[in-house]
Amino acid sequence: MEAKKGGRRRFLSGALAGLMVGGTRSESGQALGAQTPEVPSGDLLAYGERSRFETSKRTSQGSFSWLFNRRPDLLTPLQDSLGIITPPSLHYEVSHGSQPPDIDPSRYRLTIQGLVDRPRSFTLDELKRQPFVSRIRFLECAGNTTSHLRQAQNAETVQLSHGFTSCSEWTGVPLSLLLQKTGVQEGAGWLVAEGAEAGKHIRSIPLEKARKDVIVAYGQNGEPLRPENGYPLRLVVPGLAGFYSVKWLRRIKLSDQPHLVHQGRFRHSPSQDDSGGFRFEIGPKSVITFPSGGQRLPSRGFFMIGGLAWSGGGAIRTVEVSSDGGRSWKEAQLQDPVLPIAHTRFSFAWNWHGEEAILQSRCTDELGQVQPTLAEFARSKGVTREQLLSGSIREVGHFNVIQPWKVTRDGSVHNALT
């Protein structure tokens, strides 16, 4: 329908142009040699679309989850990423239910109840009238790089190995401000957040963290949240594993204790979780996105190694790159802006001589935390590298090991995590 309208408009405008102002098109066509063809569409007008030549897309790890009424988890194509902002259309998605709930924003309510002085429900319009903040922050799924542990070393691409992280500009109300409105009763130490999806994701967050920097977000990269990212409202809990950032947020209950039986996935309760439990802070992590697994260098010569670094602990301070399997490291260049708890883009000039090479990056955050090798990581967890790679150890916390990529003599690039 839109396309048809566009076609009619083009026909009309073309015909009238020929009659009325003549020449312009053929003149410029001549100047250009052949006339440049035009994007065949009238529907790019009101709300634009990407070029028909661009096909970057999210993908899943190939599980059969959809057979079990579960929407597949979707990974961001980091190999195609540019800068630090992830397009919302390509934001990773880990679903705790099935399809995103189809919420009419005019009927939407967020209820805050429990150990508060004045339980309240907010409409979306009421929330948008509150003081707002916008923050560029990354999210990362707790299972990124290990969601199916054995896949860490077998993932053929950086999308499959690291694609459960994305970075957006989030806009919303500071949660601390809403809690000022409701008042918080003595004894409240926890906040239990509940989503509206069929899977009913529930997550407990310490009140201290909730008051510090958590955002009740309605905006993402300048427009409303996308359906699969929690439309119309989600929590953004900076620096902690993604599952805390409850999507389709419909209820916040203040409590004197955490809600221990988490429905849906990520069931580990604090007592079972020796990786930090409720303080599941994302460690310093980085990965080279070019060249990365599945890509191929077309020839010897000069390349810009590029990648992303991030940490739940704050801003990235340095990224180092090694092209000799970790024997020597050199400092990469960080691209402005370098923001706390945000993806940070780095680059490193490299001349490939055609020999086999192992490329890897290692980041340090502003707290001085350094991204570990697989061996260092295993040691810190009291397990062996083999146990980690075989997938026999499942609960290891945030898996932030250095990711090596091997460039072979034919230019092809492969996962070299061993």
Add this chain to the structure above:
Amino acid sequence: MEAKKGGRRRFLSGALAGLMVGGTRSESGQALGAQTPEVPSGDLLAYGERSRFETSKRTSQGSFSWLFNRRPDLLTPLQDSLGIITPPSLHYEVSHGSQPPDIDPSRYRLTIQGLVDRPRSFTLDELKRQPFVSRIRFLECAGNTTSHLRQAQNAETVQLSHGFTSCSEWTGVPLSLLLQKTGVQEGAGWLVAEGAEAGKHIRSIPLEKARKDVIVAYGQNGEPLRPENGYPLRLVVPGLAGFYSVKWLRRIKLSDQPHLVHQGRFRHSPSQDDSGGFRFEIGPKSVITFPSGGQRLPSRGFFMIGGLAWSGGGAIRTVEVSSDGGRSWKEAQLQDPVLPIAHTRFSFAWNWHGEEAILQSRCTDELGQVQPTLAEFARSKGVTREQLLSGSIREVGHFNVIQPWKVTRDGSVHNALT
């Protein structure tokens, strides 16, 4: 087709879920009261789309330009904007030709020629191998707020009055670096950039500026440029009027003089242009986006006034807001990050008592430049306010006057630029 596939998948998964794991959906449905409906789509997977409830869109100023084989100019819906990033789908567009050219990136070449030592054509892959930068920078059309001068005071909405500005994270190669590769011959002082569209937009830029901070950009907000924003390659010339940022860039010619006969629109040559000519720097400008023209406050009470400020001169230092027609001003809060030559979001808490009120914002940039009132602006140009508002003076340079909005007793908001 996609929708059909999604439908079949949902049917299958629903049926299997019922047979195999049972209960989950109805359990959670019960917990939620009624079961939450789901977004009816399988095509949100690979490349997501926005909610069906969201309809914010670009619009034109209602000219009949399309009748003359010209694509209508499109304005960003600033009244819906959040944060500082503009969604590429809603980026403003001023076309110098008709439809965007439909360029196959694999056949694309950028040629640099003229007064250079080594004329060269670059493929897109070659450009992407070069050192890159990402910068969050605004663009603004020279004609923003005055493109049809008389409309400045009649524009009913902030989209119509100020919508020819947007802000993105641009990724690409520093132009200075490409010029190092080609070498620059003695005597070269200008760079003439040419687009590939039918209208063949040509623009001259002083070499000094080209070497300073101009980007040959292929990325916007983490993905390739959109067709209407110059796919696959455009200039981004920070701080100068948008027409310098040549889209669909296919040729750069170094010359000892500017190309004076500019084809297409914006024909003013430097000698004719007393507003600064080739140094058409964007002055400090701000506008309140909420509440703004065409909106309506639902009741008395507390509101967050919100808006955007920007300057070609660097970072925004302060924004002040007046709610009494300019008699008193108070400092607004700036939202992080505050970046040079980028949109900056400000907010200001305001309690509306139900009386008529004139709201306006005024910004100061890091150079100390202050956004002028209409009277101050007219005085600085040696013309009268009436001449400006009647549209009898057309070439006034960047029109960055303070924009007043009148809130009437019924809560409706109107343009009050007089």
